[in-house]
Amino acid sequence: MGGALCSRIRPNNAGVERHRQSRSNSQLLMNKWKTNDVLYLSIKSRRDKLHKPISESTQRTVAKFSPCQLNNCKCQGGIFKGVKRDHFGRKNSICVRPGCNHPLSDHISHLKNVSKGELTMLRKLTFDIINTKKTLKNLSKKPKSKRNMLLKNIFESVYDVLNKSTLIRPLTAPNIDTIYGSPPFERTNIDQVLFNFCMHIFNDDNILGLKNALILSKFVLKYFDTWMWTIPKEQLKCNSQEYSKSYNYYYCRFLMYCSLPRCVHSIPLRYRASKIFGQEVLKYTLKAFKMQLQVWCYKHNIMWGEHTKLFCLNYLPIYMDLLEKEVFNDKSQIWFVNYDVSDLKRKTILLEYS
Template identity: 25%
Template sequence: MVVDVENLFMSVHKEEDTDTKQVYFYLFKLLRKCILQMSQPVVEGSLGSPPFEKPNIEQGVLNFVQYKFSHLPPKERQTMYELSKMFLLCLNYWKLETPSQFRQRSQNDDVATYKVNYTRWLCYCHVPQSCDSLPRYETTHVFGRSLLKSIFTVTRRQLLEKFRVEKDKLVPEKRTLILTHFPKFLSMLEEEIYGENSPIWEADFTVPAAEGAQLVSRPAAVSTVAVPSTPLFSKKLSNSSSAVSMDASTPEPLPGEKRKLPESLTLEDAKRIRVMGDIPMELVNEVMLTITDPAAMLGPETSLLSANAARDETARLEERRGIIEFHVIGNSLSQKSNKKILMWLVGLQNVFSHQLPRMPKEYITRLVFDPKHKTLALIKDGRVIGGICFRMFPTQGFTEIVFCAVTSNEQVKGYGTHLMNHLKEYHIKHNILYFLTYADEYAIGYFKKQGFSKDIKVPKSRYLGYIKDYEGATLMECELNPRIPYTELSHIIKKQKEIIKKLIERKQAQIRKVYPGLTCFKEGVRQIPIESVPGIRETGWKPLGKEKGKELKDPDQLYNTLKNLLAQIKTHPSAWPFMEPVKKSEAPDYYEIIRFPIDLKTMTERLKNRYYVTKKLFIADLQRIITNCREYNPPDSDYCKCANTLEKFFYFKLKEGGLIDK
């Protein structure tokens, strides 16, 4: 909040427009008052609270897509839907003209109403983009037709002009789409915005689906990725002593037989082979050719201003175009200093000092220029706009992240996520797979998004005395997976989703039989089994009910559950024959008859070594103890009686613990 006050103070002095300056000054005084009173800022007065209109702009535009394009084939309809998302995203980040500019352009319009909406936009949408202390709302979520009518004409002209200027930066497919289809889309939308009887602005708007057509599904939020719910590179971190300012199944072996792998197969190949009902690679490759062929795909490429693009998509595109660069730099005492690197280090020191005002400037300078520390610098237009300062401890197997920040006017663009992804790939190349850093309560959410956890797997003896401790902060760890290309991860996941979507479409096309709708719900039935839906099995659906119980996702939770269960089994009166491996001196032929011996002592060792990555492995070993006993001993022996009793006991405990169905 202190940094926000400083930024607003600078904005008040720099702003030339009178109306905007007044709003900045009001927000400056509001935040200053909140700091003194240690309270949360609330915008008061006659502005009201969001949302200001219903239906909002997003609802109206999506209604427009359904109203105008629901009769089109799915691919063309999806194209229009993508154009609508692109338009909504542009509106969310578009800077509105000031009331004085609006007055000169539209003398006959209601200037007073626009001034109120402009003030609301500044307080709730625009200023909070750079001031994290203020609650932020999307323009398209809180405003409706009134504001859109005021700004659409000029926004449309500026938007199309911007695309025309930047057309050379676009690939041919995007250029055709934006310069040809987008203007037509906006013209049709304009008719509905200014039309007196347009139904898209009605609260109860509905449009019947055309025969055989399915309306485009709406997302919960149009720009959830471009504007995360928690601010990136939150400046709230600077209010603490933390040194960080941030951007915002294992196959089950058969109990009685050990399957051998062909020598030509790796473990990963074997895992793929064991997946039942897997998609043939030939089909996957065919789908890949479809989704990567521009001639076979209609609609804009979602990486271009997509409302559902990943957080780092914009940064990744800018890197490909050469707009931004990443360099690992550091000071050196053994080599002659490079002037450019020294200038970048000074720039990094300034960025860290500005974004971390509570950290002593001398301390930041000392670490940035310390030869033992390196910094991954983010360069744009030849100057530093962000970076991550870190120190590697190769002998200890981890790296300490010391500072991380992006300059305030370059935030909310995904630079922080892309910066961290580059740092991960850099460390994978150097075979260091653990990050350690301290974060305060405001940074924990960001770190979790980047794969950090409060669960520290690095032994304390390895980092104690090596890393810098910060009072009031939480130590967090990130374990890197060397098989993941982090800078392309979101793009890979997006491609996987597209493949699955196309596979579903192909499956739907193969199913030609149309079943009548279900009538049981009209008769009062609330729920029916999925398998009773006519034709459901023909789609390839398979029931999941045969899987006993739900698998525990958290490895530590699974470990603790199995540890407690094994302890109870070992203390059971009937467990004595199975506590240790069978001695060959007592049963010479035992290991000739029993191919896969197991006992509770061996299970305890396996548990300690984290062998039981799934409950199935654990249950299989328990059952093998019983099976081996029955195979070697007569049914009426004391050993078999103990086995029968113990079997009932541990299955009761498995049900009680929720590891299998009751």
């Protein structure tokens, strides 16, 4: 009996001990986890660097692109050689541009009371100017292909906008809309066109039906927004008289608003191609996009489940053939009728059938 009694008491005591230990451990983790979490410390150190006062090396970089703040001085960006000390004992280079001869501090005096967000924006801007200049230098060494020439023209235009921004509005994001206009570029975008196509063509009597057509539209739009357009040299031949602008012009717009913001960090927005382009771009790109999409589907079908294979290998060709027929029909209803479906209701439909 003594042994039985002990066997009942010991587990209870052990449970209390474990409870106390787990409670103390949980309190320890709640208080000390920040000092032991490597990921948190790494992110915090990077964030703190952004919020630190502007360093001397950053001051010199920013001053190269900042006009002198003294009255009657026409210097639009400092060139500094040699090092001198100012009245506070700090190193202060002198600008050697003709007509300036003012210290570095006169080029950055407008940055004394800026906010952290404005200072971060200025750092991005100066970094992009330096990076864009290097990119232009590398492009000038490459063969003079059509794509490289278009890229060079785009980067030159962006470089001019960035430089003007440092002179006029150094603490705000640059406005690149002055180059190729402001998106969206067509009233009915590709996203809406595909929805019009589903609502106009498909119903319960079709092979696909509206439900499957909506699922495929969601898949096609997702791939289109991540697809790199065909370069002008490889673009399929088409009658240019049917379009108001050339493919090269739309290709430049695509690079400017959908691709370039990845490497130019001071550009505030990166757009989805299906949201800013419409009828002409869809007619330009559909045939090449259709071919590459089908190739991509066949290459990746090994990793898909049976349900996905059924859609992409059986239903997708039917969907794309019908879409191509409607896109190249200028009198199709998909261009003239925008089905009055709110974004919320549309998302509800897509989520219901996905």
